[in-house]
Amino acid sequence: MKNILVTGGAGYIGSHACKALKAAGYTPVTYDNLITGWQDAVKFGPFEQGDLLDRARLDEVFAKYQPAAVMHFAALSQVGESMKDPGAYWRNNVVGSLNLIEAAVDAGCLQFVFSSTCATYGDQDGVTLDETCVQQPINAYGASKRAIEDMLENFGQSHGLRSVIFRYFNVAGGDPEGEIGEFHQPETHLIPLMLDAIDGKRPALTIFGTDYDTPDGTCIRDYVHVCDLVDAHVKGVEWLQGGKDSTVFNLGTGDGFSVREVVAYSAEVTNKVVPIVEGERRPGDATKLVSGSSRAIRELGWTPKRSSLKLMITDAWRWHQSGHYEK
Numbered sequence: 001m002k003n004i005l006v007t008g009g010a011g012y013i014g015s016h017a018c019k020a021l022k023a024a025g026y027t028p029v030t031y032d033n034l035i036t037g038w039q040d041a042v043k044f045g046p047f048e049q050g051d052l053l054d055r056a057r058l059d060e061v062f063a064k065y066q067p068a069a070v071m072h073f074a075a076l077s078q079v080g081e082s083m084k085d086p087g088a089y090w091r092n093n094v095v096g097s098l099n100l101i102e103a104a105v106d107a108g109c110l111q112f113v114f115s116s117t118c119a120t121y122g123d124q125d126g127v128t129l130d131e132t133c134v135q136q137p138i139n140a141y142g143a144s145k146r147a148i149e150d151m152l153e154n155f156g157q158s159h160g161l162r163s164v165i166f167r168y169f170n171v172a173g174g175d176p177e178g179e180i181g182e183f184h185q186p187e188t189h190l191i192p193l194m195l196d197a198i199d200g201k202r203p204a205l206t207i208f209g210t211d212y213d214t215p216d217g218t219c220i221r222d223y224v225h226v227c228d229l230v231d232a233h234v235k236g237v238e239w240l241q242g243g244k245d246s247t248v249f250n251l252g253t254g255d256g257f258s259v260r261e262v263v264a265y266s267a268e269v270t271n272k273v274v275p276i277v278e279g280e281r282r283p284g285d286a287t288k289l290v291s292g293s294s295r296a297i298r299e300l301g302w303t304p305k306r307s308s309l310k311l312m313i314t315d316a317w318r319w320h321q322s323g324h325y326e327k
């Protein structure tokens, strides 16, 4: 079985990717520093603890497993935090990815699947966000991911590294079998915070801004189920294994939901009241991020199966009531 090095394999999306890789016949090797990840979530292949900033440790792991490809999830990923501490984003995400890319190239591993973000597009009112769209991030998180995309292009030109870049919209839901799920500490994402408010773990959900230029005044996002998202990543590995060129795909459904709409769906799915408080805008938030592209469906053969908002909230709610990890 081919090894795939999964950085961030102990995190929310990375752990779901490991499960999907195993199901597709690969051995996912998790490389994670466990700062935001959970060793309990590493269930589908070997675990190697390490930091992206530790080049010697990366070299050791490449030599030990000789991976066919890298799937790179490990990153700081919070828009709000990135505006408070941009240095952490440039160091961990950009310098860390540079180490990883150089280690991969030096080890002769020239296939790279990268977790990027629609935050690289920034706030482009009225523009259809497809893969050809100009990237003008409005927060340090998006800027760090755009820089890594540029790096991959340069290493492709000079060293023959081939990459599939996925620009995610908002990832939600969890493993339908309940083996793994979304669990961050501290939590910052809309759906898990809302579920906390619903079952009393928090007093209320604060809506960040009600004066945006949208029909109900709250931000609009495009939510995609984590299982659909990681299925695309397995197809990304197959794309590279099949010898195809570097490329980039948006991963979203093309449907936008406002924060208030997500609140309404959550109330319906859980059959409970969502306590809300209306608050200030969160710095760095774009008004509307909705994918304007179905290129992954057409060209990668991606078939999203669980990405209705109701199903995502249903899967998240099931995990929320039963699942968590311990340090």
Ligand code: UDP
Residues within 6 Å of the ligand: 079, 170, 188, 189, 190, 191, 193, 205, 206, 207, 208, 209, 219, 220, 221, 259, 282, 285
């Ligand atoms: N949001 C909110 N209250 C919260 C967390 C998030 O109103 O406690 C909003 C946030 O402003 C954004 C949307 O929900 O418009 C999704 O935010 P999240 O942090 O989940 O993902 P992001 O879009 O930042 O990747």
